[in-house]
Amino acid sequence: xxxxxxxxxxxxxxxxxxxxxxxxxxxxxxxxxxxxxxxxxxxxxxxxxxxxxxxxxxxxxxxxxxxxxxxxxxxxxxxxxxxxxxxxxxxxxxxxxxxxxxxxxxxxxxxxxxxxxxxxxxxxxxxxxxxxxxxxxxxxxxxxxxxxxxxxxxxxxxxxxxxxxxxxxxxxxxxxxxxxxxxxxxxxxxxxxxxxxxxxxxxxxxxxxxxxxxxxxxxxxxxxxxxxxxxxxxxxxxxxxxxxxxxxxxxxxxxxxxxxxxxxxxxxxxxxxxxxxxxxxxxxxxxxxxxxxxxxxxxxxxxxxxxxxxxxxxxxxxxxxxxxxxxxxxxxxxxxxxxxxxxxxxxxxxxxxxxxxxxxxxxxxxxxxxxxxxxxxxxxxxxxxxxxxxxxxxxxxxxxxxxxxxxxxxxxxxxxxxxxxxxxxxxxxxxxxxxxxxxxxxxxxxxxxxxxxxxxxxxxxxxxxxxxxxxxxxxxxxxxxxxxxxxxxxxxxxxxxxxxxxxxxxxxxxxxxxxxxxxxxxxxxxxxxxxxxxxxxxxxxxxxxxxxxxxx
Amino acid sequence: xxxxxxxxxxxxxxxxxxxxxxxxxxxxxxxxxxxxxxxxxxxxxxxxxxxxxxxxxxxxxxxxxxxxxx
Ligand SMILES: [Zn+2]
Numbered sequence: 001x002x003x004x005x006x007x008x009x010x011x012x013x014x015x016x017x018x019x020x021x022x023x024x025x026x027x028x029x030x031x032x033x034x035x036x037x038x039x040x041x042x043x044x045x046x047x048x049x050x051x052x053x054x055x056x057x058x059x060x061x062x063x064x065x066x067x068x069x070x071x072x073x074x075x076x077x078x079x080x081x082x083x084x085x086x087x088x089x090x091x092x093x094x095x096x097x098x099x100x101x102x103x104x105x106x107x108x109x110x111x112x113x114x115x116x117x118x119x120x121x122x123x124x125x126x127x128x129x130x131x132x133x134x135x136x137x138x139x140x141x142x143x144x145x146x147x148x149x150x151x152x153x154x155x156x157x158x159x160x161x162x163x164x165x166x167x168x169x170x171x172x173x174x175x176x177x178x179x180x181x182x183x184x185x186x187x188x189x190x191x192x193x194x195x196x197x198x199x200x201x202x203x204x205x206x207x208x209x210x211x212x213x214x215x216x217x218x219x220x221x222x223x224x225x226x227x228x229x230x231x232x233x234x235x236x237x238x239x240x241x242x243x244x245x246x247x248x249x250x251x252x253x254x255x256x257x258x259x260x261x262x263x264x265x266x267x268x269x270x271x272x273x274x275x276x277x278x279x280x281x282x283x284x285x286x287x288x289x290x291x292x293x294x295x296x297x298x299x300x301x302x303x304x305x306x307x308x309x310x311x312x313x314x315x316x317x318x319x320x321x322x323x324x325x326x327x328x329x330x331x332x333x334x335x336x337x338x339x340x341x342x343x344x345x346x347x348x349x350x351x352x353x354x355x356x357x358x359x360x361x362x363x364x365x366x367x368x369x370x371x372x373x374x375x376x377x378x379x380x381x382x383x384x385x386x387x388x389x390x391x392x393x394x395x396x397x398x399x400x401x402x403x404x405x406x407x408x409x410x411x412x413x414x415x416x417x418x419x420x421x422x423x424x425x426x427x428x429x430x431x432x433x434x435x436x437x438x439x440x441x442x443x444x445x446x447x448x449x450x451x452x453x454x455x456x457x458x459x460x461x462x463x464x465x466x467x468x469x470x471x472x473x474x475x476x477x478x479x480x481x482x483x484x485x486x487x488x489x490x491x492x493x494x495x496x497x498x499x500x501x502x503x504x505x506x507x508x509x510x511x512x513x514x515x516x517x518x519x520x521x522x523x524x525x526x527x528x529x530x531x532x533x534x535x536x537x538x539x540x541x542x543x544x545x546x547x548x549x550x551x552x
Numbered sequence: 553x554x555x556x557x558x559x560x561x562x563x564x565x566x567x568x569x570x571x572x573x574x575x576x577x578x579x580x581x582x583x584x585x586x587x588x589x590x591x592x593x594x595x596x597x598x599x600x601x602x603x604x605x606x607x608x609x610x611x612x613x614x615x616x617x618x619x620x621x622x
Contacts, residue, residue, distance in 0.1 A: 235568070236589035263568045269575050270565075270587050300566040311564050311572035311595050317605030324600070410566025439570040 055082025117514025351386025418459025444503025
C-alpha cells in the first residue's frame with residue numbers, strides 16, 4: 001500500500017528527457033516508483049491530461065521574514081514552487097544578536113518594503129544563531145527551504161558597528177570563518193554577498209566593506225562543504241560585472257565551489273550586455289569554473305506617481321520642472337488651468353494618448369479600487385478628457401497618490417529573452433520572491449516561463465523548461481534529494497495543465513501583518529502541489545499539511 | 553579629445569527594481585565608450601545638477617557631475 005499514487009499523467013521527470021504517460025508512487029515522503037504502477041494507495045491523485053513534474057525550485061528569494069508566519073511562502077507554493085532559497089543578497093535573519101536586530105530590520109525593509117508590523121507583531125524573536133532561526137521556521141513549513149546565510153549579518157555578528165566601517169583584521173576574518181562553518185553545519189546551503197545593496201539610510205551594507213581576502217577566506221570554508229556563493233555584482237556597469245565574473249571564477253576554481261550572480265537582464269538600450277556576460281561565463285566554464293548567471297523570466301514593469309519626481313517624465317522639460325517642486329507648489333501648479341494646458345500640449349497633438357494611454361492604474365494606494373487594472377486611455381475616455389489631463393486630474397483627486405504602471409518596459413522582448421533563458425549555462429531564477437512588496441509582484445515567473453517561452457515562442461520545450469526549474473537547479477545548488485521524479489528522491493511534485501499554466505494579473509493584496517499591502521499574482525493551470533509526499537495545495541486551496549523541511 | 557570622460561548621451565531605461573533609471577553613455581579620454589546606469593534618485597539629481605530639464609541636455613557634461621549627485 002502506497003501513501004499516494006499520482007495516476008495517468010504525462011511524466012516530465014526533470015531530466016529533460018521526453019515526457020511519457022505514467023504514474024508516480026509515493027511512500028513516507030519519498031518517490032518509490034515511477035512508471036506503470038499497479039497496487040493500492042491511501043490516496044490517488046488523478047493526473048490524466050496533465051503534466052506531472054518535480055516541484056519547482058526558486059533559487060533567489062527573500063522569504064526570510066515571511067516564513068516566520070507563513071510556512072507556505074504564499075503565493076509561491078500555489079505556483080508549483082516546492083523549495084525556496086531565502087537569505088540572498090548578503091541578508092539573512094541569522095546569525096543575529098538581539099542588540100543588532102533593529103539594524104538588520106532596516107536593511108530588510110530597504111529591500112523587502114515590509115511594514116514595521118511584520119517585525120514587531122507577526123512573530124517572536126526566539127533566536128540569535130542560525131540553528132535557532134532554522135528551528136523557528138521549521139515548526140510550520142509547508143514548503144521546503146534551502147537557506148543561505150548572509151555575509152552582512154555574519155560580519156555584523158563578528159565586527160559589531162565596525163562591520164559598516166572598515167576592512168576586517170585577521171582575527172575577525174577567522175571568527176567569520178568559524179561562524180560560517182557553524183551556519184553551514186546548521187543547514188545553510190551557502191553564503192550570499194552583495195557589492196551593491198544599501199541600508200535604509202543609503203549606507204553600503206556590511207558585506208561591501210569586505211576586502212578580497214575576507215571573501216576568499218569565507219569561500220575557503222564554502223569549499224570545505226562544497227557550497228554555493230551567491231553575489232549581486234555591480235550590474236549597472238557591464239565592465240565591472242565582467243570583472244566580478246572573473247573574480248567568482250577564481251574563487252570557484254580555487255575552492256571548488258559553485259557561484260551564482262544576478263540580476264542579469266536584457267535591455268534594448270544596452271543590447272550587448274547579456275551576450276558579453278554569457279560569453280565570459282562560457283570562457284570561465286571552459287576553464288572548469290562554475291559561475292552561473294541567474295536570469296529572471298518576467299519583463300520589468302516600471303511604476304511611478306506624481307507624488308514623487310520620476311524619470312518617466314525626463315523627456316518633458318515642463319513636467320520635470322513642475323514635478324520637481326515641493327508638494328504644495330506642485331499641487332498648485334497642477335491646479336492652474338494655464339499651466340496644465342501647456343503641460344498637456346507638451347505631450348503631443350493626441351493629448352498624450354500615445355505616450356501615456358497604455359499606462360495602467362495599479363491600486364493599493366490612493367486610487368479607487370474600481371480603477372485598478374484599467375488603462376489611462378480607458379479612464380480618460382470615461383472622463384471625457386484627453387489622456388494627459390486625465391492623469392493630472394485623477395492624481396489631484398487622490399492626493400497625487402495614484403501609481404501608474406508602464407508594463408513590459410525592460411527585459412521584455414520575448415524573441416531575445418527566449419534563447420537567453422534556453423542557454424545551457426543560464427540559470428533561471430532571480431524572482432526576488434518576498435521582496436519589493438510595495439513595488440511589484442515577484443510571483444508567477446515560473447508560470448510565465450511556460451506561457452511565454454514554451455507555449456507562445458517555443459524557445460524552450462516543455463521538458464527543457466521543467467528541467468531548468470528542477471533538476472538543473474538542484475544540481476547547481478547541490479540539493480541532492482530534489483529536482484527529479486525518480487525513486488529515492490523527495491516527493492516534491494507539481495501537477496499542471498500545459499495549456500494553461502501561467503501567471504495572473506498583478507493585483508494588490510492586504511495580507512501582510514498590520515494589513516500591509518503587497519502586489520501578488522495568482523497562478524493559473526496548477527492543479528496540485530505535493531511537498532514531501534503530502535498534498536500542500538490542491539483545487540485552489542492550501543491544505544493543513546506541514547511537510548516542508550529545511551533541505552540541504 | 554577631452555581630458556576627462558564626458559557624457560555623450562542618456563536615455564531612460566527600466567530598472568530591475570521597478571523604477572525608471574537613467575542610462576548614461578560616457579566617452580573616456582582614450583576614446584572608449586561605456587554605459588553606466590544610474591538609479592532614479594541619482595539620475596534625477598544628475599539632471600538637477602546639470603540644470604537639465606530634458607535628458608538630451610546632459611550631453612557634453614563632465615562625468616564629474618554624476619559624482620556630485622551621489
Ligand atoms: Zn535579492
